[in-house]
Amino acid sequence: MGKLMNGIFGGFHGRIGNLVGYTLKGKHIVRKIGISTKPLTPARKANCQKMKVVNEILSPSLPVIRSGFRLAIVGTDKNEYNEAVSYNKLNALQGEYPNISLDYTKVLVSMGDLPVAVNPVINQNVDGTEIEFSWEVPADLSYQYDNDRAMLMIYFPALKVSCYHLIGSKRAEGTDSIRIDAAHAGERMEAYISFIKDDGKAVSNSVYAGSLNAGKATESTVETASKMETPDLDFGFSGSDFETISAPNQELGLAKSWNQYFLKNKANDEIIGDFAFKLRQNNQHIAEININISPTGQHKGYAKETVSAALSFLFKNAGVNRIVKTVNAKDEAAIALLRNLGFREEGYFIENVFIDGKWINEYQFALLKSEWGLMNLNS
Structure with a gap:
C-alpha cells in the first residue's frame, strides 16, 4: 500500500x-518494478560490460573515490561513487563490446581544482614491499600549495584490489611512499597521485603515475582468467529497474568460493545491493544464496526479483537440485520473502552464530528443484 x-x-x-x-x-x-523477460540488446550488453570494467577498479578504491570526488558533487543529488563511474565510463574505456577494457592512463580517482602532480614517477624498493612516488615541485608554484597533502593509490589489476594512502607527504617535499603486501610485490600495479588540502576543502584531479610489473602480471591475469572460467555459473540478470554486475570477492568480504554480484540501478548507476551464491564443495548439487539490499533500495521488490531469477538460473543452468538459506530468526522480512518464494523451514538452530558480541538464533530454509518446478508449472 x-x-x-x-x-x-x-x-x-x-x-x-x-x-x-x-x-x-x-x-x-x-x-x-517487475521481472523483464526481454533479451538484452547489444547496447545494453555493452553497457553492462562497461559497468563491470569500471567497477573493477573503483569498487576496491571506495575510500579514495569518496575523498577524491566529494567536492565534485557538492550542490547536486549525486554521490561520489556514481560520479566517478560516470566520468570513467565516458573517458577511461577503450575497445568495443565484447572487448572493452580500461585505459589506465585516463582513469580519474579524484576530481578538483588544485594544481595536479607534475611528472610523477614510481619506483619499487629492493624487497618489493614499498613503492616510492616522486614528483616535480615547480619553482614558480605559489606557496599556498606547498602544504597540500599527497593522496596515493595503487591498483592491482590481476587481484582486483587497491591500497592507498589518503593523507601523505606535503607537496613541497616532492616524494612519498606507500607500503604494500609482500604477497603483491610481483603483481602488476597501476599508480595514481592527487593532492588534497589539510582541511579537505580542495582537491586536485588525480594523475596517472605509472605501471610496474606490467608484462609479468598480464600473463598472470590471462592464466588466472582461464583457470576461473565457469560459464555455467555466470549469472546475469536484468530486471526492469536494475541489473547485476560481477563484484570482486574482496569488496563483499566473502570467500572466493562465492560467485558475487552487485545490484546496479539502471537509471542512475547507483549500487543498491549485492547478491551471491556458491555450490557446496562436497556436493555441487546443493547451493547456498545470500542477498543484501541497501537502505535506499529496500521495499521495492529488488530482493524478490533477484532471488527469483537466481532460482531459475541455478535450477536450470547450474545443475542444482537443492538451494539452502540460513537467516537470523528475528529477520522477519527475509523469512517472509523465503516463504513467499516457496522455501520450507527445515530447522531452528539455537545460538548458531556469534555476531557483534552475542549469540544469534537462526532458521534454515530450503527449496528443491521439484518443488520449484511444481510451483512454476501451476503459476
Whole structure:
C-alpha cells in the first residue's frame, strides 16, 4: 500500500501495483518494478560490460573515490561513487563490446581544482614491499600549495584490489611512499597521485603515475582468467529497474568460493545491493544464496526479483537440485520473502552464530528443484 506525501499533489511512499515511490535526496522518485523477460540488446550488453570494467577498479578504491570526488558533487543529488563511474565510463574505456577494457592512463580517482602532480614517477624498493612516488615541485608554484597533502593509490589489476594512502607527504617535499603486501610485490600495479588540502576543502584531479610489473602480471591475469572460467555459473540478470554486475570477492568480504554480484540501478548507476551464491564443495548439487539490499533500495521488490531469477538460473543452468538459506530468526522480512518464494523451514538452530558480541538464533530454509518446478508449472 502506498502513502501520499504532502497530499494529492505530492509524491507517494510505498508500493501501488507495479510502482514504488520513495524519496531520494529530497526528490520524490517513482519507479516500475517487475521481472523483464526481454533479451538484452547489444547496447545494453555493452553497457553492462562497461559497468563491470569500471567497477573493477573503483569498487576496491571506495575510500579514495569518496575523498577524491566529494567536492565534485557538492550542490547536486549525486554521490561520489556514481560520479566517478560516470566520468570513467565516458573517458577511461577503450575497445568495443565484447572487448572493452580500461585505459589506465585516463582513469580519474579524484576530481578538483588544485594544481595536479607534475611528472610523477614510481619506483619499487629492493624487497618489493614499498613503492616510492616522486614528483616535480615547480619553482614558480605559489606557496599556498606547498602544504597540500599527497593522496596515493595503487591498483592491482590481476587481484582486483587497491591500497592507498589518503593523507601523505606535503607537496613541497616532492616524494612519498606507500607500503604494500609482500604477497603483491610481483603483481602488476597501476599508480595514481592527487593532492588534497589539510582541511579537505580542495582537491586536485588525480594523475596517472605509472605501471610496474606490467608484462609479468598480464600473463598472470590471462592464466588466472582461464583457470576461473565457469560459464555455467555466470549469472546475469536484468530486471526492469536494475541489473547485476560481477563484484570482486574482496569488496563483499566473502570467500572466493562465492560467485558475487552487485545490484546496479539502471537509471542512475547507483549500487543498491549485492547478491551471491556458491555450490557446496562436497556436493555441487546443493547451493547456498545470500542477498543484501541497501537502505535506499529496500521495499521495492529488488530482493524478490533477484532471488527469483537466481532460482531459475541455478535450477536450470547450474545443475542444482537443492538451494539452502540460513537467516537470523528475528529477520522477519527475509523469512517472509523465503516463504513467499516457496522455501520450507527445515530447522531452528539455537545460538548458531556469534555476531557483534552475542549469540544469534537462526532458521534454515530450503527449496528443491521439484518443488520449484511444481510451483512454476501451476503459476
